[in-house]
Structure formats: structure tokens, C-alpha cells
Amino acid sequence: QVQLQESGPGLVKPSETLSLTCTVSGGSVRSGSYYWSWIRQPPGKGLEWIGYIYYSGSTNYNPSLKSRVTISVDTSKNQFSLKLSSVTAADTAVYYCARDQEYYDSYGYHYAFDNWGQGSLVTVSS
Amino acid sequence: SSELTQDPAVSVALGQTVRITCQGDSLRNYYASWYQQKPGQAPVLVIYGKNNRPSGIPDRFSGSSSGNTASLTVTGAQAEDEADYYCNSRDSSGNHVLFGGGTKLTVL
Numbered sequence: 153q154v155q156l157q158e159s160g161p162g163l164v165k166p167s168e169t170l171s172l173t174c175t176v177s178g179g180s181v182r183s184g185s186y187y188w189s190w191i192r193q194p195p196g197k198g199l200e201w202i203g204y205i206y207y208s209g210s211t212n213y214n215p216s217l218k219s220r221v222t223i224s225v226d227t228s229k230n231q232f233s234l235k236l237s238s239v240t241a242a243d244t245a246v247y248y249c250a251r252d253q254e255y256y257d258s259y260g261y262h263y264a265f266d267n268w269g270q271g272s273l274v275t276v277s278s
Numbered sequence: 279s280s281e282l283t284q285d286p287a288v289s290v291a292l293g294q295t296v297r298i299t300c301q302g303d304s305l306r307n308y309y310a311s312w313y314q315q316k317p318g319q320a321p322v323l324v325i326y327g328k329n330n331r332p333s334g335i336p337d338r339f340s341g342s343s344s345g346n347t348a349s350l351t352v353t354g355a356q357a358e359d360e361a362d363y364y365c366n367s368r369d370s371s372g373n374h375v376l377f378g379g380g381t382k383l384t385v386l
Contacts, residue, residue, distance in 0.1 A: 200376070248320060248321075262326070
């Protein structure tokens with residue numbers, strides 16, 4: 153069973169860069185058919201997709217965050233990471249890493265987040 | 279379109295059936311996936327694809343789709359089903375991920 157675990161600072165100052173790492177165990181980030189994603193949830197609000205990375209290194213980001221986001225992968229450590237720059241209080245949220253599985257049937261390609269980390273609360277405050 | 283729309287809240291009597299819906303243009307191209315989230319916990323996948331349940335998900339959860347609308351049905355709702363439910367799919371380009379705003383299910 154694949155497990156994902158977020159790690160990183162729980163407090164970040166405004167205007168600085170938020171950095172989180174997701175360690176994958178029980179599976180490999182090199183596996184095809186998986187997109188390794190970051191998702192966040194502000195307190196009391198819904199889920200917001202931040203972006204994903206494929207094992208090849210190709211990325212896609214939420215257009216609303218694209219200018220501030222970088223997602224990278226370290227296959228040697230079986231980890232992927234998130235950097236979000238110029239943070240404000242609006243970036244305070246629980247940050248989840250998750251595995252987005254791609255599968256194919258007669259109707260085409262489809263996707264589902266089948267494994268999630270437990271979440272990491274990041275507070276932006278001075 | 280880059281949105282998935284859900285009703286904010288739905289309630290159901292214990293043991294009755296409830297349907298939670300998700301609307302969006304991208305659902306004409308991609309199945310919705312559905313997630314259950316209880317307070318303080320990470321979301322859990324309950325339905326994916328045409329109507330598939332991951333291992334461990336009770337068979338009272340089922341999914342369906344028609345046109346631009348996907349539905350999650352809970353047949354014989356239990357007290358432990360009270361939670362927030364989110365739908366998700368790719369956008370019409372297939373490159374970006376969408377989440378609905380979530381539906382809070384109350385079991386009365």
C-alpha cells in the first residue's frame with residue numbers, strides 16, 4: 153500500500169517562500185500512469201488543486217497560482233516537492249500531497265486521487 | 279469550462295437514499311471521482327470511473343453520469359456517512375485538475 157507523508161515548516165512569514173516535501177513509500181514516483189499532486193484546503197473551505205508533476209519532470213499548475221508555484225521531483229529519494237513564493241495570509245491552509253492515478257477504459261482516459269498524505273497545516277504569519 | 283458545481287449542503291434521514299450532484303462541462307469528457315472528507319481527516323476516494331469503488335468502500339456508495347452531470351448516490355445512509363463530499367475531474371483540456379466546492383451531507 154502506497155503511503156505519502158508531507159513534511160516542512162508549519163509557519164512561514166509573509167512574502168517568503170513556502171516549501172514542502174512529500175515522501176512516497178510503498179511505491180515509486182518513477183511509476184508511469186501517476187501524477188504526483190499538491191492540493192490545499194484553507195481552514196473551513198474546499199479543496200484547491202495547486203499542480204502536479206509526472207515522473208518525467210513535466211508539470212502543470214493551477215493557472216491562478218502558476219506564477220508562484222514550482223513542483224519538482226527527486227527520484228533518488230522517492231520524493232516530490234512544492235515551493236510557493238511570495239506567500240500571504242491567504243495561503244494559510246492544510247497542504248496535501250496526493251497520487252493522481254490515470255486509467256483507461258473504452259470511454260478514454262480518466263483520473264482519480266487514490267492516495268493522499270495526512271496533510272500539513274501551514275500558517276502564514278509574521 | 280473550468281468549474282465543477284455542487285450544492286453546498288444536503289440532508290438525508292437515517293437509512294434513506296440521497297443523491298449528491300456535480301455539474302460541469304468537463305464531465306462530458308471525463309468521469310467524476312468522488313471523495314469523502316470527515317473533520318480533521320484527509321479526503322478518501324469513494325467512487326471513480328464509471329462506477330468503481332476502491333477496496334473497503336461500502337457498496338451503498340455508487341456513481342452515475344449523464345451529460346454534464348455526475349451523481350454520487352448513498353443508498354441506506356448511515357450515521358458514519360455524515361461528511362463533506364467533493365467531486366473532481368480534469369478540465370476539458372485534460373491538463374488541469376478541477377474540484378467541486380463540496381457538499382456537506384447531514385444524516386438526520
